[in-house]
Amino acid sequence: MDMRDIARIAGVSSATVSRVINGSNSVNPATAEKVRRVIEETKFVPNGSATTLKYGRSSTYGLIIPDITNPFFPEFIRSFEAILAKNRQDMLMATTDHQSTNLQQTIQRMMIRQVDGIALLASEIETEPIEALLHNRIPLVTMDRRVVGPGLSDISIHNGSGMNAALQYLHGLGHRRIAYIGGSPGLTISDHRKRAFVKAVQSVGLPVEPAFLRSGNYRIRGGETAMTEILDLETWPTAILAANDLTAIGALRVLHNRGLAVPKDFSIIGFDDIELTDIISPPLTSVRLSRQTLAETFVTALASFAGERHGMGKEFSVKTSLVVKGSTGPARKKTRS
Amino acid sequence: MDMRDIARIAGVSSATVSRVINGSNSVNPATAEKVRRVIEETKFVPNGSATTLKYGRSSTYGLIIPDITNPFFPEFIRSFEAILAKNRQDMLMATTDHQSTNLQQTIQRMMIRQVDGIALLASEIETEPIEALLHNRIPLVTMDRRVVGPGLSDISIHNGSGMNAALQYLHGLGHRRIAYIGGSPGLTISDHRKRAFVKAVQSVGLPVEPAFLRSGNYRIRGGETAMTEILDLETWPTAILAANDLTAIGALRVLHNRGLAVPKDFSIIGFDDIELTDIISPPLTSVRLSRQTLAETFVTALASFAGERHGMGKEFSVKTSLVVKGSTGPARKKTRS
DNA sequence: CTGAAAGCGCTAACAC
DNA sequence: GTGTTAGCGCTTTCAG
Numbered sequence: 001m002d003m004r005d006i007a008r009i010a011g012v013s014s015a016t017v018s019r020v021i022n023g024s025n026s027v028n029p030a031t032a033e034k035v036r037r038v039i040e041e042t043k044f045v046p047n048g049s050a051t052t053l054k055y056g057r058s059s060t061y062g063l064i065i066p067d068i069t070n071p072f073f074p075e076f077i078r079s080f081e082a083i084l085a086k087n088r089q090d091m092l093m094a095t096t097d098h099q100s101t102n103l104q105q106t107i108q109r110m111m112i113r114q115v116d117g118i119a120l121l122a123s124e125i126e127t128e129p130i131e132a133l134l135h136n137r138i139p140l141v142t143m144d145r146r147v148v149g150p151g152l153s154d155i156s157i158h159n160g161s162g163m164n165a166a167l168q169y170l171h172g173l174g175h176r177r178i179a180y181i182g183g184s185p186g187l188t189i190s191d192h193r194k195r196a197f198v199k200a201v202q203s204v205g206l207p208v209e210p211a212f213l214r215s216g217n218y219r220i221r222g223g224e225t226a227m228t229e230i231l232d233l234e235t236w237p238t239a240i241l242a243a244n245d246l247t248a249i250g251a252l253r254v255l256h257n258r259g260l261a262v263p264k265d266f267s268i269i270g271f272d273d274i275e276l277t278d279i280i281s282p283p284l285t286s287v288r289l290s291r292q293t294l295a296e297t298f299v300t301a302l303a304s305f306a307g308e309r310h311g312m313g314k315e316f317s318v319k320t321s322l323v324v325k326g327s328t329g330p331a332r333k334k335t336r337s
Numbered sequence: 338m339d340m341r342d343i344a345r346i347a348g349v350s351s352a353t354v355s356r357v358i359n360g361s362n363s364v365n366p367a368t369a370e371k372v373r374r375v376i377e378e379t380k381f382v383p384n385g386s387a388t389t390l391k392y393g394r395s396s397t398y399g400l401i402i403p404d405i406t407n408p409f410f411p412e413f414i415r416s417f418e419a420i421l422a423k424n425r426q427d428m429l430m431a432t433t434d435h436q437s438t439n440l441q442q443t444i445q446r447m448m449i450r451q452v453d454g455i456a457l458l459a460s461e462i463e464t465e466p467i468e469a470l471l472h473n474r475i476p477l478v479t480m481d482r483r484v485v486g487p488g489l490s491d492i493s494i495h496n497g498s499g500m501n502a503a504l505q506y507l508h509g510l511g512h513r514r515i516a517y518i519g520g521s522p523g524l525t526i527s528d529h530r531k532r533a534f535v536k537a538v539q540s541v542g543l544p545v546e547p548a549f550l551r552s553g554n555y556r557i558r559g560g561e562t563a564m565t566e567i568l569d570l571e572t573w574p575t576a577i578l579a580a581n582d583l584t585a586i587g588a589l590r591v592l593h594n595r596g597l598a599v600p601k602d603f604s605i606i607g608f609d610d611i612e613l614t615d616i617i618s619p620p621l622t623s624v625r626l627s628r629q630t631l632a633e634t635f636v637t638a639l640a641s642f643a644g645e646r647h648g649m650g651k652e653f654s655v656k657t658s659l660v661v662k663g664s665t666g667p668a669r670k671k672t673r674s
Numbered sequence: 675c676t677g678a679a680a681g682c683g684c685t686a687a688c689a690c
Numbered sequence: 691g692t693g694t695t696a697g698c699g700c701t702t703t704c705a706g
Contacts, residue, residue, distance in 0.1 A: 387683035
């Protein structure tokens, strides 16, 4: 069943059917109505691959994320997909699970499918697959990589805004020893976030204690390990800031198990403000990174290549902000609990 | 850049290029090598829409889920996508957010993209979009709908296996008053699960107390509401079984807030055994429904239509099993706590 | 306002 | 072992 069949039944040409389907206004309303009725009756659905072949555009975008079990990503995906759906665009989704071979193949598959662009939230990015993309004029938008170029935009997370607010808030509560549990070492996004923390600490006039700068892996387990190490220190911090909420939750679990109270003994602040932060106890104070805003920015960035796929990319930015909940309070007085 | 360009550079015809790319063995190895080198040098990627147009098959499957923020689904998606990727197939994903207009449009879009089949995990399914699918010979695999037909398979969740184990286990711990917090009323999947509970209760020789059969909505909030209602009853149950883990977590939260202890005052059992059950306290005993197995079954079911898209569908089945963790223990003695 | 026809890039007969 | 070619279904000039 194709447009010619519809045309035959409706007694018109396939060109007219095409015009009706695409809402051309240069079709006689009566003719259009007749065609529409035939489409309805036959439940005809046009073949998108023909359109894609003809046009060179698929109205499909690729989305690549590192780890769908981190709740940040589902919340992002939902927004991203909703925006695309509104524009009658589709999403080809893939997970790298932190493996670069997967990334390579995934990008290849997406290129074959003629995606109109790729949103890449993964962090472990090698240059080779990216070059293949840009060479084939597939726009790419990355996160917090701080590199732009022809067909390549980036969305930087403005960690500073939320991080500064968090440190001012903690400082105001009397906290003077504040530790940080970062993300996976080596990823640019981890570096940026850590640097923002260090700057924020300095901006409230506190020293940066190297022993208080730990690394995690953006997962609960990493937060647990780092928190355990922190509790082995001679002098404890009074507050902990984590590179994401899962890390903070891991820290929280260790404190719970040791019989330490939050926020009485320790204040904890997460990052991202995922929904999970509201259902744990106490609800986690967190630096919010809006998934909705981030998704909108990604779509905007991708769409800006619609006219000229190889046009010069831009640096976009998304703000963060502090959301105070139950895991933070006045600093305890004692060096240890 | 297309196959003819590659052909020209390599000094062969486009048919040969096609053969090389598709691994035909009737190509002179030296020629093949030459072609491969040109492909490498030019970073050539074939245009999949042409192949799809030619073949009528896209190697792409649609996945439709109701709510990506329920952690069950990301875990499922990860497995589903990994299996497809291994077969060099792609996934077009969409969320309905429980809205049937979304479902209608989503299915339409997927049909346009020439998907080779759709995995539909949403529950609020109307017949109209399904008819359009089957009319256009797009295979459909549903979950726990218990309806099959030409081009239509179903995967039923064998709730009984896990549910019976759960009840025998609770009964063995001395529980005699066991409540159930179901899913959203009206969905077939909710009905099946509730019925499995009732049967399991009867099979251990206990009466079914109507006041102990409540409804939720598969979310934390629904579990909270239902648990609150249960605590308003004259006589309390000693154990609660929930239709999914989020519901159980909601119940747990209410008990926590009321100062009631789990498992001392109440035993709680969830359903699905999502990863979240291990990070809450106490870890939630749950009836496990393996996402990996479910995903494998979906792919198998879809693949079985590969030869004949309109062949007769089958009823598949996935088992459930009890996973005992920390939220269950001996029944308390008192009627109320 | 409508139709005829070329061509998007690939594959699979079929011919050599 | 390799090339030629028709055609998948759609859109879009160009004619009328």
